Amino acid sequence: MTVSFIGKKSSAAGGWGALKSCGKRLLESGSPLTGARTMLKANQSDGFDCPGCAWGDPEHGSSFEFCENGVKAVSWEATEKRATPAFFAGNTVSELRKLSDYKLELNGRLTHPMRYDRASDRYLPVAWEDAFAEIGSMLKNLDSPDRAEFYTSGRASNEAAYLYQLFVRVYGTNNFPDCSNMCHEASGVALKQAIGVGKGTVLLEDFEKADAIFVIGQNPGTNHPRMLGDLRRAAIRGADVVVFNPVREKGLERFSDPQDKIEMLRGSSTEIASQYYQPRLGGDMAAVRGMAKAVFAAEDAAVAAGKAAVLDHDFLKEHCAGLADYRAAVDRTGWAEIEDQSGLSREEIERAADVYMRADRAICTWAMGVTQHLHSVATIREITNFMLLRGNIGRPGAGLCPVRGHSNVQGDRTVGINERPPAAFLDALEKHFGFSAPRTDGHNVIAAIGAMLDGSAQAFIGLGGNFARATPDSALVEKALGRMKLTVNIATKPNHSHLMPGEVSYILPCLGRTEMDLNSAGNSQLVSVEDSMSMVHGSAGINRPASPHLFSEVAILAGIAEATVGSGIVDWAALADDYDRIRDHIEATIPGFEDYNTRLRKPRGFLLRNTAAHREWNTPAGKASFSATPLPEETVHQRARKGGGRFALQTFRSHDQYNTTVYGLDDRYRGVYGERQVIFIHPEDLQAIGAAAGDRTDVVGDYDDGISRVAPDFRFVPYDIPRGSIAGYYPELNVLVPLSSAGDESDTPTSKSIMVSFRKSEAA
Template identity: 40%
Template sequence: MSTIKKRNVSIVGSTAFTGIKLEQPAEYAAGVPAVKVALQHAFKEMGVVKSMKGLAQMNQKGGFDCPSCAWPDPKKRSKIAEYCENGAKALADEATNKTIDHEFFKKYSVEEISQWSDYTIGQKGRLIEPLILRPDSVHYESVSWEDAFSIIAKQLHELKSPDEAIFYTSGRSSNEAAFLYGLFSRAFGTNNMPDCSNMCHESSGVALSETLGIGKGSVKLEDFYEAEVVMILGQNPGTNHPRMLSALEKCKNNDGVIISVNPLEEAGLVRFKNPQSVNGVLLSGTSISDFHLQVKINQDVSLLKLILKKLAKLNKKDATVFDHDFINKYTSGYEALLQDLDKYSNDELLSLCGVKEQYIDEVVAVLAKKNKIIICWAMGLTQHKNGVENIKECVNLLLLKGSLGKPGAGTCPVRGHSNVQGDRTVGIMHFVSKELNEAIKNTFGFTPPDKAGLDTVHAIEAMHEGKAKVFMSLGGNFLSAASDTEYTAEAIKQCDLTVHISTKLNRSHLITGKTAIILPTLGRSELDQKGNKPRYFTVENSMGKVHRSKGMLPPVSNNLKSEPEIIGGIAKAYFGNEHPVDWEVLSTNYEFMREKMGKVINGFQDVNQKSQKNGFYLPNNVRDLDFSKLPDGKAQFSICGLPNHAIDEDEFILMTIRSHDQFNTTIYGLDDRYRGIYNERRIVLMNENDMKKFNLHKLDVINLISSYDNKERKAFNFLVIPYHIPEGNLASYFPETNILVPYNHFADKSNTPISKSVIVRLEKVASIS
């Protein structure tokens, strides 16, 4: 038996500074500079010919879906470029010509690689062969596909209970891969299926399900063109969903009003220069936000309550401010909501939210006269203790205005990863659906488990306590994405086996169980074929539309397998021929698999036919104003409490944010161009008044410290940058600051980590003076 070697690996990598350069924040997003940066990045990673071929097919009919965000494609697509700067970076990252095999790991141990920054690790290239890290080694070595599947199957057989295994899913996976993965997990006997939505939009799903009866948004892309008002809360489209700016531009051109609500004023919501228009290239572009309400971190409920109170006051004078016909016919809880609003004073709410009353009154005057309203949001609302109530307060406003089930109106949670919503649709969930279980039983001939599984935070806890022994990840960078990095690392190290189905090397491959296996897979952009027949996948965009994605670039290696083939290989090795599911056929014949999906997943009937051309929308009860599954058959108003942040005089509320050169935990570069920060990630944005109060100067070095439950967590070496952010608030990049987020503090009901409202204090390390 192999001895177990203790590996001296770093959970955060290098904390050295890389040479910061500062400029004034940008006054607009996109434009010619974005095109230039996108092409430079693509050419560097893929070369000119491969770049132009790949970019020409991304987000096009018959092409492949962008591996970045889930923003939908318009019906009429640009033949020049139906992608954004970060989409081009995502493609370049996936389809890079650089590769990694066992020779790389002969040269570098996991201990040495772990000392590198996440950016450096990600730049090394594509993984092109199965690899294993044995218990007595610090070097990955080559392993055959058959042996890798056999080792995984053996370890799964040795578990005392199926619930000792964790099956995690990233939003990058296709509907087919996610469906098969969930099917294998249930056939194995567990609902331990945490996924990345647990860490981002789970609060949205819970809030929308409880109030409107579906955990998805209700709008379509075309609704943006008709909207009279679009409210954008806790979201930075210019960096995280740049193609959304085109939809907002069309809204503006149709006399729509854009209201942004965020602690930071972001360039993308100031002005947009569309690189495909004369106005965007040669002129000033389009001014986006008509109003920017600079709310304090996690005081959105305070702001929304004040808006609702002011609207309610106007409604007493003019009963057309609220849509009473809609309220009476479709909603429940209206009178209770008004009574609750009366409990709060305007002054109290004004002080909490930190927004000037003049600006609020101007917004209220607009909302009073409009009823085609869309409310969009992202992590700025969901990743708080009260994340679910943040969303419910948004729903309250839409219900009062009757802004649901009509063109130009509705809810719009803007999903981050390209198929995170689709993964949940096809069955990746830790909770039990009796309808889904029954459909699986009838279709595949086995009985799925009826015991709820573990979500992300509780899966980490189970691994830490030794209750889970095998961790498998379908895509993603679990360690860097999860909260409480040190605790999560300790949890992962407790496992006997960790398995990652991946395209690129990341930190999760370095912080492992006793044995670790990496299974390299095809990227979204690469040709996937059986024999000489190309295959395609399906994905679901942020607005519930399912469409095809067909890779066309030559695979970076002939030794790669598709995600379904990898999952099927593991399942076949585990079950052999003694199972009612033919895993080999299911994992290789995608059309056959989709026929089975149509018998199990609501809305997927005839998916092989319906996914052609423009795709199809899944059922959405809110669009039909059907609330029959909710209490009284009505949409629900909610009584939401105010956020509770009791902080001392020397403490701040920190929100984690992305730079413009990253997507989730993938770091494309070291520049945050729109915020004027170059060649550095270890920064913290701070109000100048707070800097004076604490005797700090620009580029002073500090440590960030959080203290929860008598445990101190520390993130080292950050440069202070004066920025236009509310007093008492800080902002810094993740995953560098995830180490500060306690694993056991999360949103009520959704269990989403509190990554956007972490209480911290500062420790000065060095001064420029």
């Protein structure tokens, strides 16, 4: 049967299309009324934190603080479908591997702990106590704690993440590969260098005060739709929204707010971007360098004419170091180099710079379109340089805003999920708990996969997520997991990571964010998360658990910890029975969490103090530091155009997915329906290679390491994207991302800088 994969695009993000999608997802959950009631508690002070994105909550929120993607995430979790022991009895692991990510997770919520039986190639039910005992025994019998890898997904709560890192450090290793290694690691590294803290500096309220908002390398309409409401309100009050994105994204062009009755009745929408620029892949640093060059030129002209300065000289003198070296680096960078690398004209870049210079207060936001390149750290340093020029850090309506993905990826890092922990944190743990913490740096994701491949790692435990599908070089990761003596996955639904078992393999089912977590006294437990604006707030589920056999993440980790290291140092069971005790330990060991349990129970929670937001710079220079790094010698786009039919590929999400979770097969904002294996390409590029819309192709990785990488049978979709650049969905295209290609200083996979070519599909 032929799939109809190209259709009508939405005229605007949101609107009736979003409402229809919400209704469809609630119906598919099997209990639409329960789902609707559940959504009314999403992001409310007496409800649960949405398990989707990490966008902040307003101080005075409405009764509908959720978006289309939030409905998808909640209905996906709250489905009435169940993956019971009978499901696993009826399907071998080999058979389940043939299912797509979408079809596999459609089987519903896990209900029982399961252990892999190699003889039958099936997962069989197992008692919790037996699972804990064997996992603990195997971990204890490794010849070194460094033989084990402990992965963390950003869906874990602060309490689960803190307990996890405490257990693993008592066990004796800092091997903490986590999802941040694959997304915003470059942001943390760059911001720590530049301003002394690896987080953004803005609050949600700053978007109400900004005169200009620069949105670089992100797609809020699909990845964090609630942000569109804040951009829409900014646009309505007259703020400029300047977008840099290689792909024309509907949510950044127009947005129809489903909560605006007049807009919905009229079928109208609001223009978001006042200026929209499409740089080539990898060209963002050059574009920002060009804007800085325009600012310096305007400053020189103002001084010569005796007019008011363009730069904020008082701020630069008091708070910044390295300006002269940066100015020299900008002067050395010619416009021809900037235009060639960015793919934008000098006129376009100067027009964007004019917006910045007119604005008294400016915010710059970015996401994975910036962080997943070889030179991502340098690019974020360049963004920071640009914002420092006019003092746009540390005052209302201005600042830096890396927009995180998963709901608590930032919080997990705050409470200790870090393969390179600060010495002060380890000192605090040792003093408080009375044990010797490991001091050797551990493994991030790339290093962990390497250790699994070379045999130095023998055990893998995954706290949430879908490690096998989130990571690069899919074939190598499958091989790596299969070499483990022990694999353990803590999850809510079956996914492909579970189908790559080691010698001994467990699936341990946990409660979801929307479900009640009751302690031994029958009292509801409260967990906490940190959003992209450093706000920490509580979350308490309201639904009955999908199965009476589910444990919370905290309870599962406590069970493994007790079986592995015993309870001599930490009473794990007591912590699992009262999360307030975990928060007491966090308060005692991590600055900023004073009076944690009291402040958490206030509406909206509390703000973790950000030193850079107060113009306190924890850098070696004691000031915000400019970077004088030159532009890359060559971007992936520049290499690709040298010939040989090569293209620069970026991977991204469809509108019907969140990270590796695929909710459906439509991407209505891009006009794709019932299909995921597509390649978005400029129409002239399609014509140049002698192909037409709908033709099928194999996508071949072009990386000189002797490894063949092929993503077979993809369809061409003409799209508004720079010539030489192409795009498609992950995880299907992760097979093309080389494990050995990672960002300088960040080790983040270069999923936005993949060199590929095409060959005729064997399925054609």
